Amino acid sequence: MNATMYELELTLNGKKVKDMIPSDMLLIDYLRNVRLLTGSKKACGAGECGACTVLMNGRPIYSCITLALQAQGKEIETIENLSDGDTLHPIQEAYLDAGAVQCGYCTPGMIMSTKALLQKEPQPGTQCIKEAMAGNLCRCTGYQQIIEAVQLASERMEQRRRDS
Amino acid sequence: MNEYKYIGKPVRRIDGQAKVTGRAVYSDDVILPRTLHAKVLHARQSHAKILLLDTEQAKAYPGVAAVYTAKDIARNDKYFRMGDTKDTWVLAEEYVRYIGDMVAIVVAESEEIAEAALRLIKVEYEPLPVVSSLQQAKEAKDLTRCDKPGNVAMPIVVERGDVEKDFAQAAVVAGGTYTFPSLHQVHLEPNSATAVYNMGKLAVYCASQMWFHIREDISAVTGIAEKDIEIKPMMIGGAFGARNDQPLPVITALLAVMLKATVKMTNTRLEEFLACRPALGMEIETWIAADAEGNFLSKKTKLLSGFGAYSSDGDAVTAIACFRGDNNYRFRSTYVNGTGLYLNHAPTGAYRGFGNPQMHFALEQAIDELAVKLNMDPTELRLKNFMHNHETSIHGFRYETNGIRECMAQAKELMGWDEKRKNKTPGKGIGVAALIHCSGSRAGKPEFAGSSALLRLESSGALTVLIGESEIGQGMNTVCTQIVAEELGVDPLSVNVVMGDTSLTPFSTGTNGSKLTSNLGIAILFACKDLKKQMSDCLRERWGIGPVEIKNGAAYGEYTGEKIMSFDEAAVKCSHAFNGRPFYGVGIFEPKTDLGDATGYGNLAPAYPFGVQMAEVTVHDNGTFTVDKIVSVHDIGKTINSQMAMGQVYGGVLQGMAGVTLESLAINKEGIYQANTLLEYKPPTFLEMPEIVGSFVETIDPYGPYGAKCIAEPPIIAVAPAVANALYDAVGIRFEEAPITPAIFRKKLLEKQRENQRQNQPEKLPENQGQQRTNPKEAGS
Numbered sequence: 001m002n003a004t005m006y007e008l009e010l011t012l013n014g015k016k017v018k019d020m021i022p023s024d025m026l027l028i029d030y031l032r033n034v035r036l037l038t039g040s041k042k043a044c045g046a047g048e049c050g051a052c053t054v055l056m057n058g059r060p061i062y063s064c065i066t067l068a069l070q071a072q073g074k075e076i077e078t079i080e081n082l083s084d085g086d087t088l089h090p091i092q093e094a095y096l097d098a099g100a101v102q103c104g105y106c107t108p109g110m111i112m113s114t115k116a117l118l119q120k121e122p123q124p125g126t127q128c129i130k131e132a133m134a135g136n137l138c139r140c141t142g143y144q145q146i147i148e149a150v151q152l153a154s155e156r157m158e159q160r161r162r163d164s
Numbered sequence: 165m166n167e168y169k170y171i172g173k174p175v176r177r178i179d180g181q182a183k184v185t186g187r188a189v190y191s192d193d194v195i196l197p198r199t200l201h202a203k204v205l206h207a208r209q210s211h212a213k214i215l216l217l218d219t220e221q222a223k224a225y226p227g228v229a230a231v232y233t234a235k236d237i238a239r240n241d242k243y244f245r246m247g248d249t250k251d252t253w254v255l256a257e258e259y260v261r262y263i264g265d266m267v268a269i270v271v272a273e274s275e276e277i278a279e280a281a282l283r284l285i286k287v288e289y290e291p292l293p294v295v296s297s298l299q300q301a302k303e304a305k306d307l308t309r310c311d312k313p314g315n316v317a318m319p320i321v322v323e324r325g326d327v328e329k330d331f332a333q334a335a336v337v338a339g340g341t342y343t344f345p346s347l348h349q350v351h352l353e354p355n356s357a358t359a360v361y362n363m364g365k366l367a368v369y370c371a372s373q374m375w376f377h378i379r380e381d382i383s384a385v386t387g388i389a390e391k392d393i394e395i396k397p398m399m400i401g402g403a404f405g406a407r408n409d410q411p412l413p414v415i416t417a418l419l420a421v422m423l424k425a426t427v428k429m430t431n432t433r434l435e436e437f438l439a440c441r442p443a444l445g446m447e448i449e450t451w452i453a454a455d456a457e458g459n460f461l462s463k464k465t466k467l468l469s470g471f472g473a474y475s476s477d478g479d480a481v482t483a484i485a486c487f488r489g490d491n492n493y494r495f496r497s498t499y500v501n502g503t504g505l506y507l508n509h510a511p512t513g514a515y516r517g518f519g520n521p522q523m524h525f526a527l528e529q530a531i532d533e534l535a536v537k538l539n540m541d542p543t544e545l546r547l548k549n550f551m552h553n554h555e556t557s558i559h560g561f562r563y564e565t566n567g568i569r570e571c572m573a574q575a576k577e578l579m580g581w582d583e584k585r586k587n588k589t590p591g592k593g594i595g596v597a598a599l600i601h602c603s604g605s606r607a608g609k610p611e612f613a614g615s616s617a618l619l620r621l622e623s624s625g626a627l628t629v630l631i632g633e634s635e636i637g638q639g640m641n642t643v644c645t646q647i648v649a650e651e652l653g654v655d656p657l658s659v660n661v662v663m664g665d666t667s668l669t670p671f672s673t674g675t676n677g678s679k680l681t682s683n684l685g686i687a688i689l690f691a692c693k694d695l696k697k698q699m700s701d702c703l704r705e706r707w708g709i710g711p712v713e714i715k716n717g718a719a720y721g722e723y724t725g726e727k728i729m730s731f732d733e734a735a736v737k738c739s740h741a742f743n744g745r746p747f748y749g750v751g752i753f754e755p756k757t758d759l760g761d762a763t764g765y766g767n768l769a770p771a772y773p774f775g776v777q778m779a780e781v782t783v784h785d786n787g788t789f790t791v792d793k794i795v796s797v798h799d800i801g802k803t804i805n806s807q808m809a810m811g812q813v814y815g816g817v818l819q820g821m822a823g824v825t826l827e828s829l830a831i832n833k834e835g836i837y838q839a840n841t842l843l844e845y846k847p848p849t850f851l852e853m854p855e856i857v858g859s860f861v862e863t864i865d866p867y868g869p870y871g872a873k874c875i876a877e878p879p880i881i882a883v884a885p886a887v888a889n890a891l892y893d894a895v896g897i898r899f900e901e902a903p904i905t906p907a908i909f910r911k912k913l914l915e916k917q918r919e920n921q922r923q924n925q926p927e928k929l930p931e932n933q934g935q936q937r938t939n940p941k942e943a944g945s
C-alpha cells in the first residue's frame with residue numbers, strides 16, 4: 001500500500017475521467033471502489049471466471065487481473081453503460097426474454113462478453129458462442145438459456161440493422 | 165384443466181432488470197461511510213496444537229484497529245446453533261483442525277492494511293496426525309480431534325422388516341461399495357457482509373438462506389437480543405445450500421459489536437474453498453436382494469459420511485442419505501447403518517440434493533447391476549418396483565401423486581431408449597437412473613413444518629409480498645408475483661417482493677428442502693384470498709358497495725358481474741376507511757407432515773417430486789469419453805414458470821454431470837485441498853455442456869399451489885449414476901468411485917484391456933498391478 005500515486009486518465013463509459021490512484025490498483029478495484037461502478041463483479045480475482053469482464057477499446061478483458069493504469073488513455077466500457085435507465089440494450093432484453101439470468105452474479109460479465117462477441121461476429125453459431133464465452137463461468141443456468149439469449153440478441157440486432 | 169393467465173407461463177424475472185443492468189446490490193456492493201475492514205488468519209495446518217500465537221506486531225501496524233484471538237471473544241463457545249452437537253468455536257482455541265480453521269482476525273482501515281498485518285501474526289504449531297479419509301477416521305487410530313474419541317460424530321442404525329430373512333430368500337443379490345467425494349457448491353458470489361453497530365443495535369447486510377437463523381447465531385455470539393438485530397437481505401449470487409451455515413456474517417457482526425463500528429468482510433475465492441461448508445463425501449456399501457422375477461425384497465446399506473472437523477449440517481445430510489432413496493421402490497425390508505465421521509477438513513453441509521445425490525449414486529448403480537444379473541432392461545426392472553400413488557413407502561412417505569412411470573415413459577421416448585438398446589453402436593452407451601426427493605422436507609426443522617406470508621396493500625394500490633425466505637437465483641420472488649398476479653389480476657411486474665428483511669417479514673425456517681413453491685406458495689395464495697376478502701368486506705361495510713369480487717385487477721359486482729371500480733380505487737377506499745392503514749393479507753400453510761420418529765420414520769413432506777434421468781456417452785479412440793446427452797424428466801406437480809423451471813433443469817443437470825466427470829477438491833493425505841481455485845476445481849464452462857433435454861410430467865398435486873411440487877433440487881440428483889450406468893453400458897466397467905474424470909476412465913479402460921490381453925496371453929506379466937488410484941489432478945485430467 002506504499003505504492004506511488006499516479007494520475008490515470010481514461011474514457012469511462014463515454015466520459016473522460018481523471019483520478020489519482022496507487023500504481024498497484026487493479027482495474028476492478030478502481031471501477032468498484034473509486035468509481036463506485038459495482039456492476040462488475042469480483043468472484044475469483046484470478047482471471048478464472050469472467051464476472052469482472054469489461055471492454056477495453058471494445059475487447060473483453062478480465063478487470064481483476066488488469067492494473068488500472070493499463071487503462072491509461074483507453075476506452076473502458078462497463079455494464080452500467082448499456083442502459084440509460086429507461087430502455088434496455090437488446091442484449092439485456094434478450095437475456096431477460098430467454099431466461100438467461102438466475103442469481104445474476106455472472107450476468108454483467110456475460111453480457112459484456114456477449115457485446116464484444118456480437119460486435120466481432122454479428123451472427124455467431126452455437127459452437128462459436130461456446131468458444132467465445134468459455135471464459136465466463138455461470139454456476140446456475142447450465143448455459144443453455146445464455147446461448148439462446150445470445151442468439152436472440154443477434155437476431156434482434158440484425159433485424160434492427162436491416163430496419164434502419 | 166384450469167386455464168391460467170400467469171401460472172405456467174414464462175413470466176419475466178422480477179429482479180431481472182436490476183441484474184442485467186448491474187444495478188442489483190449484492191453484499192460486496194454495500195459501501196458505507198467509516199467502514200473498517202476485517203481479514204481472517206486461517207490455519208496453515210490441518211491438525212495441530214497452537215503453541216504460540218503472537219499478535220503484538222500486527223497490533224502495532226499503522227491503520228490496524230484491532231487484532232483478536234479466541235481469548236478476546238467472550239462468547240467464543242456460543243457458536244454454533246446448527247447441528248445438535250454444538251462442537252464449534254468462533255476462533256480456534258487450543259487446536260486447529262482443518263486448513264481454514266480461523267485463528268485470528270485483524271480489523272483495519274483498509275483491506276490492504278488488514279492483509280499486511282495478518283502477515284505479522286506469529287503462530288507456532290505442533291503438528292498432530294491428520295485424519296483425511298473416511299477409512300482412516302473409521303479405524304480411529306488417529307483422532308481428528310482429541311475431544312472426540314472414535315471420531316464418530318453421529319451413528320444411525322435402523323432396520324425395518326426382516327432383512328436377513330429376505331436376503332436368505334433372494335434369488336439375486338447385487339451391489340457394491342460406492343464412493344462419492346466432497347464437492348463444493350461454487351456459488352459464484354463469495355460471501356461478504358457489512359455490519360453496523362450503533363447504541364446497542366445491530367444491522368447486518370449479507371446473503372443467507374436462513375435469515376432468521378443467522379440472526380439467532382449473531383445473537384448467541386454477540387449477546388445482543390434478536391429484536392435488536394436487523395438482517396438486511398442483499399441480492400444473492402447463488403447458494404446451492406452453501407448459505408445455510410456461514411461463519412462470515414456472524415463474525416463480521418461480532419467485530420462490529422466489539423469495536424462499536426461498521427465492519428465489512430469479504431471472502432476471497434480461496435477462502436470460499438477453504439473456510440466454507442462443502443458437501444459430505446460418502447462411502448456407501450449397499451446390496452439389493454431380489455427374487456428371480458426382479459421384485460425387490462430388501463436393501464442393506466453401510467454408509468460412512470465425512471463431517472469435517474466440526475458439525476455443520478452433517479447430521480441432517482447423513483440422515484437423508486440413509487433413508488430417502490429407499491422410498492422410490494417397494495422394499496419389504498431395509499437395513500441401514502450410517503456413521504458420520506470427523507475428518508480434518510472443512511465442516512461439511514448442504515449442497516443441492518442434501519445427501520440424496522450421494523445415495524442415488526450408490527443405489528441406482530446397484531439397481532443397474534441387478535438388472536445386468538437378471539438380464540433385464542434396467543428401465544423395466546425399475547418400473548416393476550416403483551411405488552404407486554396413494555401408497556406409503558417403507559420409511560413412511562405417503563404419495564398423493566407419483567408420476568414416476570410417466571417420467572420413465574417420456575425419458576425413454578426422448579432418449580430413444582428402446583431403439584438404442586436394440587441397435588447398439590460400438591463406443592456408445594446409455595444409462596438410466598430414477599430419483600425421488602421431497603417438496604418441503606420437514607427433516608431438520610424442529611420449529612414448525614410450514615410457512616407464512618404477508619401481502620401488503622397500500623393506499624396507492626401498491627402490493628408487496630413479505631416473506632422470510634431468500635431469493636438465491638431460483639426465482640421464488642418471481643413465483644410470488646405470478647401467484648399474486650393470478651389471484652388479483654394485476655401485472656406481475658407491478659408486485660413488490662421483500663424477502664428476508666427480519667424487521668419486516670414473518671419468521672421463516674429457511675430457504676431449503678425445496679419447500680418454497682410447494683409450502684410458501686400456498687401461504688401466498690392464502691394471503692391473496694385473505695386480502696381479497698378483507699377488501700370486499702371493507703367496501704361493503706364501510707362504503708356500502710357490493711358484495712364485490714376482486715379479480716382481473718378491479719372490483720366487480722358479485723351478482724352483476726360488472727366492473728365497479730379499478731383495483732387502485734378500491735385500495736384508496738379501503739385504506740381511507742381505516743385512517744390510512746395498509747391492509748395485510750395473511751397466509752399460513754401448515755402441512756400435515758411429521759418430523760420423523762427416532763428411527764427416521766414419517767411422512768416428511770406434503771408432496772414428493774419424482775424423476776428419471778438418462779445419459780448417453782461416447783467413448784473415444786484415445787480412451788477418454790464425453791457425455792453427449794442427458795434427458796431429465798421430472799414430475800413437477802404443476803409448472804409455475806415454464807422458463808425458470810427449465811432453467812433449474814439445465815443448471816442442475818450440468819452441475820450433476822460436472823460433479824461426476826470434472827469436479828474434485830482433490831483432498832490429499834495432509835488434508836490439503838489441492839483444487840482450491842476455480843481453474844483446478846473445474847466447474848463446467850460452456851465447452852463442457854452436453855445436450856440437455858428437459859421435460860415435465862404434471863401430476864397436479866392436491867397440496868401444492870395450483871398442484872405444484874418443486875424443481876430446484878431434483879435435476880442434480882440422479883445424473884451421476886445415469887452417467888456411470890451409461891459408461892458401464894459402453895465399456896462394461898462399473899465405476900464405483902466418483903469422480904469419473906476422462907483421465908480416470910482412460911486408466912481403468914486400459915487396465916481392463918490389459919486384463920483381457922492377459923487372459924488371452926497368460927505368459928505376459930501385467931504392469932501396474934495393484935497400483936492405487938491416482939489422484940485425479942495427478943492423472944493430468
Ligand code: FES
Nearest residue numbers: 043048049050064
Ligand atoms: S473476478 Fe475476474 S475473472 Fe473472476
Ligand code: FES
Nearest residue numbers: 103106138139140
Ligand atoms: S446466473 Fe448465477 S452464476 Fe450465472
